Amino acid sequence: MSNKRIGGDFSSLFDDNSMEESEGLRTLRISEIEPNKGQPRKVFDKEAMEQLAASIQQNGVLQPLLVRPLATGNYQIIAGERRWRAAKIAGLSEVPVVIRDDLSEEQVMQVALIENLQRENLNPIEEAQGYRELIDNYKMTQDQLAKALGKARSSIANSLGLLTLPIGVRDLLMDGRLSMGHCKALKAIKDPALMTEIAVRAAEGELSVRSIEAIAKREAKRDEEQKLIKPRMAYYTEVEMSLTEALGTKVRICEGKKTNTLQIAFENKDQLEGILRLMDVK
Numbered sequence: 001m002s003n004k005r006i007g008g009d010f011s012s013l014f015d016d017n018s019m020e021e022s023e024g025l026r027t028l029r030i031s032e033i034e035p036n037k038g039q040p041r042k043v044f045d046k047e048a049m050e051q052l053a054a055s056i057q058q059n060g061v062l063q064p065l066l067v068r069p070l071a072t073g074n075y076q077i078i079a080g081e082r083r084w085r086a087a088k089i090a091g092l093s094e095v096p097v098v099i100r101d102d103l104s105e106e107q108v109m110q111v112a113l114i115e116n117l118q119r120e121n122l123n124p125i126e127e128a129q130g131y132r133e134l135i136d137n138y139k140m141t142q143d144q145l146a147k148a149l150g151k152a153r154s155s156i157a158n159s160l161g162l163l164t165l166p167i168g169v170r171d172l173l174m175d176g177r178l179s180m181g182h183c184k185a186l187k188a189i190k191d192p193a194l195m196t197e198i199a200v201r202a203a204e205g206e207l208s209v210r211s212i213e214a215i216a217k218r219e220a221k222r223d224e225e226q227k228l229i230k231p232r233m234a235y236y237t238e239v240e241m242s243l244t245e246a247l248g249t250k251v252r253i254c255e256g257k258k259t260n261t262l263q264i265a266f267e268n269k270d271q272l273e274g275i276l277r278l279m280d281v282k
Contacts, residue, residue, distance in 0.1 A: 025064055027094045028075060033067060033084055036077050036112055044085060045176075052082065053089035061087055064096040066115065068108060075099065078108055079115030110138050117149055124183075125174040128159045135160075158184075166192045169199040177203035185209050188216035190223065247275050 065080035077084055078100065087095045103111065116122060117130045134140045142160075146153040162173065162183060169186060172178040178186075182202050189195040189212075198215060201207045207215075236253045243251040243264075250265040266272045276282075 026097055026099060028067070028097050029094055030084065030088055030092060032073075033065070033075050033077060033095070033097070034070070035081050035084070036108075044082065049082070049086055049089060052086040056083070056086050056090040056092065061092070061095050064098050066100060066111065067097045068100050068103065078103070078112050106138065110134065114148060123174050123176065124159065124162055124180055125170050128162045131156055131160055132163060161187065166196050166199075168196040172199055172203045179209070181209045182212060185212035185216060188213070189219055191219070194219070247278055249275065 061083055063080070063083065065084055066078040067075040067080075068078055070076050075097065084095060113130050113134055117127060122130065131145060134145055135142065140148070142153050142156045145151075146156050149156075162170065165173070165183060165187070169178070169183065173180075173183055178199060182199070186195050186199055186202075189198060198207065198212055202212060236255070240251050240253055247264065249271065252263045252265075254261045254263060264275060266275060
């Protein structure tokens with residue numbers, strides 16, 4: 001059994017003719033097949049599954065599942081869990097499969113991830129998680145992944161960027177309550193708490209993508225203005241406190257663009273004369 005990592009030339013694994021030639025197209029009972037716990041899809045949309053089940057009832061399972069034999073005598077899905085679930089809903093007792101027993105554990109996981117990314121209707125977060133797993137666990141670069149999936153590298157990078165969103169925002173995207181357009185606009189908001197607040201409002205229909213972009217621009221401008229404000233020297237604060245205690249009145253140092261001023265508060269002439277005496281001013 002080969003243990004080499006699957007590279008850019010894995011497309012033959014998913015080619016209908018090569019699959020049929022490698023083991024021959026077979027039929028297995030649905031009860032003999034088990035899902036792969038490591039597959040990237042975590043959420044199966046009920047409405048979409050019912051639509052696929054209706055199509056399968058009418059046309060059958062057009063694309064065979066890719067499976068591997070288990071020691072128990074059953075078979076584990078490498079790719080095609082969505083079709084397997086829909087076939088069960090449709091009331092089928094058997095499904096077409098291609099059996100592969102020549103793949104290492106690492107190759108099985110790679111094939112499962114890549115096939116799902118190519119064929120299944122994953123939500124954006126599941127897709128990004130699949131990319132991340134291939135990069136982290138199987139040492140694929142973004143360029144290799146883009147070539148393997150027939151996508152632009154920028155598309156892979158943008159997808160991976162979704163994983164940096166706060167979890168509340170990711171959940172809204174996963175549930176379909178936010179679009180990719182919403183999330184692209186939200187990423188320009190640097191404050192995670194504000195981003196989540198805006199995301200919730202967008203999910204509730206209060207804010208459009210353009211509205212989010214306007215908010216992001218306003219926040220960015222505010223951040224830039226804050227950077228331009230000269231940080232107050234801690235020394236000035238210490239002097240203010242010392243003089244306030246020594247003179248018995250409020251003292252404040254005011255910073256200007258070119259010159260600074262020292263302000264000493266007094267209520268009347270007597271207090272002013274007292275301050276002058278303390279300062280030894282005649």
